[in-house]
Amino acid sequence: MIIRAAIRSDLGAILRLLRDMGDSAPAQSGTVRMSSAAVRAWTRIESDPERTVLVAERRGQIIGTLDLIVVANLTHDAQPWAVVDNVVVDAAYRRRGIGRALIDDAMTRAAAAGCYKVELLSHETRQGAHHFYLAVGFENSAEGFRRYF
Template sequence: MIIRAAIRSDLGAILRLLRDLGDTTPTQSGTVRMSSAAVRAWTRMEGDPDRTVVVAERRGQIIGTLDLIVVANLTHDAQPWAVVDNVVVDAGCRRRGIGRALMDDAVDRAARAGCYKIELLSHESRGSAHEFYRALGFSDFVEGFRRYL
């Protein structure tokens, strides 16, 4: 398995994985439509030096992904912090260390960027994901709030 930064040709596979988060609409054939909006978003994302979409690849197949953003900061002696989002491992490949490898890579990238913390949000209904994050050393001592626009 290889953990690496995603490239444009990975977009279709990433969108397929993200379907597991419930945000995308599959076509009648079951594939995820690569909309022009998704392509425009990808173009912005790949041009952002503070953002990395990371993928896990095995035998030429993308089997996991996450999104890492490094945020400039004025506190903590102007050290940046990082946020992880959209963590997904293919349903048929879970519990095999792929998520751990993706998260270890994200933590390493954040540390190399000089971040003083890395955080993520996970829906309260995702108990097994919370156990996974705790096992990686994340703590859930903060209450999060969100407002959709």
């Protein structure tokens, strides 16, 4: 297995993983429709030097993904911080170290970017994910709030 930055041809597999995470309704016959909105979003993501979508690839198959965003900052001597989001591993490959490898790679990249912290949010109902995040070194140190439009 390798962890690498995603490329445009990975988009369909990434969308499949995100759908399996509960991002949207299941596609018919297991296919993922690549909407023009998704393609436009990917174009913005891949042109942002502060954003990296990572994928875990095994024998040519994308089996995990993670989104890493480095945020410019004015506090902490202008050190940036990072956000990790959309962490998902294909259900058939969970509990095999893939999520840990994705997180480890993201942490290495954040440290190399000079980040003083990495944050992530996880829905309060995802207890299994919370145990995983604690196991890979994150602390439950804040209460999060969201406002949806």
